[in-house]
Amino acid sequence: MYLSIILALFLGAQATPPAKQQPQPDLTIPQNALKRDAAKLWWMSYDVTIRDLDIPNNQRPFRMPLIMNGPWSEVGKHTLRVASLNGNNEVSLLDVQTAIKGKGLQGESMIQAPVPVNATNFATISVSAEILSFSSQIDEEIAMATPWPAQWSGELSAALQPQALIESDEPVFRETLAKIFGTNLRMNSPYLAAKKIVQYCCVNIGVSGNRLIGNRTAMRGINVSGALATAQSGRGTRADLTCVCVAMLRAAGIPARPVIGLSQLNRQAKEPTTWAEFFLPDSGWVPFSPWEMQNAGVRSWKPERPWRFFGTWKDLKENIALSWSFAPGDGATAYDAWGIWGWTRSAPWAPFPTPVQLTQEPGRPDNVIRNLRPANISISMTSGGNLSERDYQNWLEGKRRPIRRARNQR
Numbered sequence: 581m582y583l584s585i586i587l588a589l590f591l592g593a594q595a596t597p598p599a600k601q602q603p604q605p606d607l608t609i610p611q612n613a614l615k616r617d618a619a620k621l622w623w624m625s626y627d628v629t630i631r632d633l634d635i636p637n638n639q640r641p642f643r644m645p646l647i648m649n650g651p652w653s654e655v656g657k658h659t660l661r662v663a664s665l666n667g668n669n670e671v672s673l674l675d676v677q678t679a680i681k682g683k684g685l686q687g688e689s690m691i692q693a694p695v696p697v698n699a700t701n702f703a704t705i706s707v708s709a710e711i712l713s714f715s716s717q718i719d720e721e722i723a724m725a726t727p728w729p730a731q732w733s734g735e736l737s738a739a740l741q742p743q744a745l746i747e748s749d750e751p752v753f754r755e756t757l758a759k760i761f762g763t764n765l766r767m768n769s770p771y772l773a774a775k776k777i778v779q780y781c782c783v784n785i786g787v788s789g790n791r792l793i794g795n796r797t798a799m800r801g802i803n804v805s806g807a808l809a810t811a812q813s814g815r816g817t818r819a820d821l822t823c824v825c826v827a828m829l830r831a832a833g834i835p836a837r838p839v840i841g842l843s844q845l846n847r848q849a850k851e852p853t854t855w856a857e858f859f860l861p862d863s864g865w866v867p868f869s870p871w872e873m874q875n876a877g878v879r880s881w882k883p884e885r886p887w888r889f890f891g892t893w894k895d896l897k898e899n900i901a902l903s904w905s906f907a908p909g910d911g912a913t914a915y916d917a918w919g920i921w922g923w924t925r926s927a928p929w930a931p932f933p934t935p936v937q938l939t940q941e942p943g944r945p946d947n948v949i950r951n952l953r954p955a956n957i958s959i960s961m962t963s964g965g966n967l968s969e970r971d972y973q974n975w976l977e978g979k980r981r982p983i984r985r986a987r988n989q990r
Contacts, residue, residue: 607733607735607736607859607864607865608649608650608651608864609651609864610651610652610716610863610864610865611862611863611864612722612726612862612863612864613718613719613722613723613726613860613862613863614651614716614717614718614719614860614863614864614865614866614891615716615717616652616714616715616716616717617714617715617716617717617894617897618714618715618894618897618966619712619713619714619715619897619966619967619972620712620713620714620897620898620963620964620965620966620967621710621711621712621713621963621964621965621966621967621975621983622710622711622712622713622844622900622961622962622963622964622983623659623708623709623710623711623960623961623962623964623982623983623984624708624709624711624842624900624959624960624961624962625706625707625708625958625959625960626644626706626707626708626902626920626921626957626959627704627705627706627707627957627958627959627960628642628644628704628705628706628919628921628955628956628957629702629703629704629955629956629957629958630695630702630703630704630705630915630923630955631701631702631953631954631955631956632926632952632953633695633697633698633699633702633703635924635926635927636924636925636928637924637925638695638697638923638924639697640695640913640923640924641692641693641694641695641923642664642691642692642693642694642695642705642921642922642923643690643691643692643908643909643913643921643922643923644690644691644705644707644903644908644920644921644922645684645685645686645688645689645690645691645902645903645904645905645908645920646660646688646689646690646691646707646709646902646903647688647689647901647902647903647904648680648688648689650865650901651857651864651865651867652713652714652716652865652867652896652901653711653712653713653714653899653900653901654711654712655709655710655711656709656710656711656712656975656976656978657676658676658978659708659709659710659982660675660676660679660707660708660709661673661674661675661706661707661708661709662674662675662679662691662693662705662706662707663704663705663706663708664693664694664695664696664703664704664705665696665703665704665705665706666696666698666699666700666703667699667700667701667702667703671696672693672694672696674693679691679692679693680692684903684904684905684908685738685743685904685905685908685909685910686738686739686837686904686905687735687738687904688903688904688905690908691707693705695923705921708984710964710975710982710983711900711901712967712972712975713896713897713898713899713900713901714896714897715893715894715895715896715897716866716867716891716892716893716896717891717892718863718866718886718891718892720885720886720891722863723769723771723860723863723866723891724769724771724772724884725769726769726770726771726860726861726862726863727769727770727861728766728769728770728861729861732835732859736835736859739830739835739836739837739859740830740833740835741830742827742830743905743910744806744906744907744910744911745804745805745806745807745823745906745911745918746806746807746823746826746827746830746838747806747807747808747827748807748826748827748828748830748831749831750807750808750811750827752808752811752812753807753811753827753828753831754831756780756811756828757777757828757831757832760776760777760780761773761776765832770834770860770861771860771866772883772884773832773834774829774832774834774858774866775883775887775890776883777825777828777829777832777834778825778828778829778868778870778873778878778890779873779878779879779881779883780828781821781824781825781828781870782821782825782870782873782874782878782879783874783878783879784814785810785811785814785815785816785820785821785824786814786815786816787815787816787817787818787820787821787871787874788815788816788817789803789815789816789817790803790817791803791817791818791819791851791853792851793917793918793933794917794954794956798954798956799851799919799956799957799958799959800916800917800919800933800954800955800956800957801852801914801916801917801918801919801920801933801957802817802819802840802852802854802906802917802918802919803817803819804816804817804819804820804823804906804918805817805820806820806823807820807823807824807826807827807828808827810823810824811824811827818853818854818870818871819838819854819906821870821871821874822838822854822855822856822870822871823838825856825868825870826838826856826858829858834858834859835858835859836856836857836858836859837856837857837858837904838854838855838856838904838905838906839854839855839856839857839867839901839903839904840852840853840854840902840903840904840905840906840920841853841854841855841899841900841901841902841903842899842900842902842959842961843898843899843900844898844899844961844963845895845898845899850959851959852902852919852920852957852959853899855867855868855869855870855899856868856869856870866890866891867891867893867896868889868890868891868893869889869890869893872888872889873887873888873889873890876888876889897966900961902920903920905920906918906920907919907920907921907922908921908922909922911932913925914932915955916932916933916934916952916954916955917932917933917934917954917955918933919955919957921957926952926954926955927952934952934954935952936951936952936954937950937951937952938950938952962983962984963983964983
């Protein structure tokens with residue numbers, strides 16, 4: 581009798597195979613309401629020259645987040661080169677296998693490279709690669725009909741949290757959302773809510789001020805004060821407007837992130853620029869450009885109608901997305917300004933961005949005024965033209981002639 585019971589239990593277990601775990605969708609790939617459109621190939625270099633090497637913690641490596649495989653851009657892995665130079669002499673050259681170590685705050689790949697601290701006068705880190713960028717299209721009907729999810733994927737958690745420059749947990753953002761929606765935020769679909777939020781920010785934040793700290797011939801980084809300071813003053817730079825939009829979206833419970841990159845449409849691509857993305861359930865990351873929307877007259881646009889530079893963005897392929905963060909480690913290792921890269925703070929006791937004139941570290945007997953020797957950023961961007969599907973596959977396989985020869989091919 582006991583034998584028959586055991587046999588029946590065994591056969592029952594055999595007859596009911598374990599349920600297969602459903603594969604998780606790739607949140608990187610645009611789908612459903614979103615799709616990639618035209619593709620354009622670029623070569624870019626991002627060079628950082630450090631002129632003051634005798635500072636605390638100078639044994640730390642250079643770090644820079646890089647979006648290797650984003651929704652609207654892809655880096656050619658075979659083309660990535662990271663060179664360290666002592667003065668003008670190359671001392672190390674890394675490729676994708678040796679340069680990428682770990683992840684950034686928003687999931688970017690993290691470049692790490694040694695800084696030659698015994699350099700005579702200065703050290704330079706040069707990051708170069710070919711990057712493919714895509715235009716974007718959105719189906720407004722599908723997007724508008726997309727409901728709020730029961731819960732967001734865990735992969736999106738970082739895009740819902742406050743961070744440096746995006747202080748989305750501050751009361752001013754919740755209070756502003758109440759002005760826009762009252763208690764009816766969730767009566768709007770996520771896409772419609774995002775439109776109303778971004779429109780409000782573009783209408784109520786005035787854009788002014790220099791886009792850069794330094795200038796294009798001696799550029800230190802991006803001029804950005806952050807979402808909180810901008811929301812309180814009502815004015816800021818293009819980057820600040822981006823930060824306010826992202827903070828408001830996060831405060832509304834919509835995953836969002838800034839994009840820091842380059843643009844051929846932006847003064848010959850010699851300086852960084854910013855735009856933003858928010859996540860639409862079942863579709864992916866929706867790109868939008870707040871300052872271009874502002875310039876195009878978003879104040880009078882109807883949220884129920886398609887918008888330029890919001891979801892459908894024909895000129896997005898003229899941009900290169902580099903990072904979803906203004907600096908690695910949430911800015912803890914930014915050198916002297918917000919410039920994507922990080923190493924060690926030039927003057928950890930001083931305000932940030934670091935003033936060009938500052939006093940010595942508190943407590944030192946020689947507490948005198950000295951001049952900071954700021955780092956310089958130099959950017960280059962060269963078009964490789966539009967790619968067909970066949971060209972794209974050849975490029976992925978490394979079969980396409982490079983736009984520029986890599987350093988180890990010269």
